[in-house]
Amino acid sequence: MMKIRTLFGSILAYRAVRIALALLFLLAGMSKLFQLDIFIMILEVYAAEAPFPVQQELLLPIALFIGVLECITGIGLLFDLRGFLLLTAAQILIFIGVLIFGILLGLDVDCGCFVLHDPDQPIHDGLRPALYRDFLLLAAVGYLFLWRSFSCKSEKI
Numbered sequence: 001m002m003k004i005r006t007l008f009g010s011i012l013a014y015r016a017v018r019i020a021l022a023l024l025f026l027l028a029g030m031s032k033l034f035q036l037d038i039f040i041m042i043l044e045v046y047a048a049e050a051p052f053p054v055q056q057e058l059l060l061p062i063a064l065f066i067g068v069l070e071c072i073t074g075i076g077l078l079f080d081l082r083g084f085l086l087l088t089a090a091q092i093l094i095f096i097g098v099l100i101f102g103i104l105l106g107l108d109v110d111c112g113c114f115v116l117h118d119p120d121q122p123i124h125d126g127l128r129p130a131l132y133r134d135f136l137l138l139a140a141v142g143y144l145f146l147w148r149s150f151s152c153k154s155e156k157i
């Protein structure tokens with residue numbers, strides 16, 4: 001039991017999880033920015049079902065904002081900058097909310113997380129696998145928060 005505690009409490013585990021999350025956010029953001037037209041098509045599906053009207057002209061700025069924000073978040077996590085772990089948690093919670101919204105509406109659409117495929121090939125797995133993945137990402141963020149909390153307490157002793 002002590003080995004597991006030592007493994008999860010090590011700085012190497014903390015860095016590995018943080019860097020993996022950072023690279024994931026960078027990949028997600030860059031894929032959206034490099035294939036902006038595909039990401040906008042995905043956003044159109046969500047916007048069509050939104051409980052409030054979303055103007056077509058806003059989809060491009062929204063898509064750019066999401067992609068850039070994910071890239072900035074990835075860079076902030078990579079360098080372990082203050083506030084970026086909280087920003088990561090907030091984004092993941094918003095993504096979970098959007099996925100639950102899509103599932104409840106019965107949308108058959110790609111989650112929009114990674115735009116790395118040919119839009120002519122229907123390879124998306126649906127929203128549920130993306131929701132499960134986001135819960136795992138949230139657990140990783142939780143681990144990072146816990147690690148920081150316990151490491152700060154042990155340094156003060």
